[in-house]
Amino acid sequence: MIALLRRCGAIALAALCWQAVAVRASDVPYVPTPMNVVDAMLVLGGVGPGDYLIDLGSGDGRISIRAATRFGTPGMGVDIDDRLVRLAQAEAQKQGVAGKVAFAARNLFDTDLSRATVITAYLLHSVNLRLRPMLFEQLKPGTRVVSHDFDFADWPPDQKITIDVPDKVYGPPRSDIMLWVIPANFAGVWQWSLPGSPVYEARLEQKFQMLVGAAMAQGQPLSLAAAQVKGDTVSFTLNGAAGVQRYSGRIDGNVISGEVVPRSGERTLPWRAERIKTGTINIGGM
Ligand SMILES: C[S@@+](CC[C@H](N)C(=O)[O-])C[C@H]1O[C@@H](n2cnc3c(N)ncnc32)[C@H](O)[C@@H]1O
CATH class of the missing domain: 3.40.50.150 (Vaccinia Virus protein VP39)
Known part of the structure; x- marks a missing residue:
């Protein structure tokens, strides 16, 4: 009898445990x-x-x-x-x-x-x-x-x-x-040049689809603003003493290809940037 009760108890417990696992799943x-x-x-x-x-x-x-x-x-x-x-x-x-x-x-x-x-x-x-x-x-x-x-x-x-x-x-x-x-990873250090201009370098940090950073050209700081990432595309402006440049492009590995309006009203030029140091996207904690 006791053995039977023990057996039944074990079965009941097993059923209960199974239910708990099923509910938790x-x-x-x-x-x-x-x-x-x-x-x-x-x-x-x-x-x-x-x-x-x-x-x-x-x-x-x-x-x-x-x-x-x-x-x-x-x-x-x-x-x-x-x-x-x-x-x-x-x-x-x-x-x-x-x-x-x-x-x-x-x-x-x-x-x-x-x-x-x-x-x-x-x-x-x-x-x-x-x-x-x-x-x-x-x-x-x-x-x-x-x-x-x-x-x-x-x-x-x-x-x-x-x-x-x-x-x-x-x-x-x-x-x-x-x-x-889902954003592509744009984080890291990017370099490019424009016809008749010095080398530009931008350091980008990314949290989810939000991009912030700073840029330099010939030792002069340029402020990076209005950055937007949508999937594998990016756009931002660089603001300096010479005016505002508007960039937009698409990433493929460590290259962004797109175009730039070097100054308001000027002709659009092709733009190609290369990533010389890759960063990581901050996707927060749990
Ligand atoms: C709020 S209902 C949404 C059902 C359906 N997507 C809709 O919008 O009409 C959530 C569904 O997720 C299922 N579910 C809960 N946890 C799950 C898990 N870990 N894996 C897969 N499905 C799960 C539930 O069984 C339930 O059918």
Whole structure:
């Protein structure tokens, strides 16, 4: 009898432990994104047939399925809950896009994101913060990340809209939709020259997509302002005694190619800068 009780106790304990593990594995409860928000997320993300969309925590699959049916976008969704994954697969089949979108029962933190050109998420702040380093590690510059209601703390969105959601199941009847574009790494020391001008040297520091720095030409300091990074493109101005120069270009490895307006009203010239020392992007802590 005692042996039986012991055995039952062990089984009950095992069941309890299993439940605790199962509960802990889901980081976010299932709450579907209302369809008008889904549509606004896809429009803000600029999705198209050339994209590959991964929805992290895909629930009933509505974001991936809508991307495929309305925009012709292939992709996948992952969810920890295999019941929801089966539901999403059945819905994709029903809507005729099972060949375009796949769903997998998987922890989003064990998912290879490198193929994505668009990531969508309706998670929680704490989960987004854990996800943030993974996005910077795995995603190509230019990849768009669209989140419903939850941001990435001190990583500011590139764009944010708020829309009315009369049928929202909790909270105020509106949703924030935010877009981030994964920035290329512009940090480091760059050099270039312009026809008839000395060598320019700029030292750039980057936190997320925010770029600050200072530049010198012939020992004279130039202030660097209005720096903007979007994916693999950059623009900034250099302000000195001779006026304001406006630069814009695209990075490829350790080279930026683009153009410069050397002074207001002057002819645009080609611009090519080389990085002589690479820096790292500051992506904050967790
Ligand atoms: C708020 S719902 C969003 C569902 C869907 N993306 C939408 O917007 O309609 C969050 C989803 O994340 C799933 N989830 C929670 N933790 C997860 C994890 N670690 N890995 C994968 N999915 C997870 C939940 O099962 C749930 O379906």
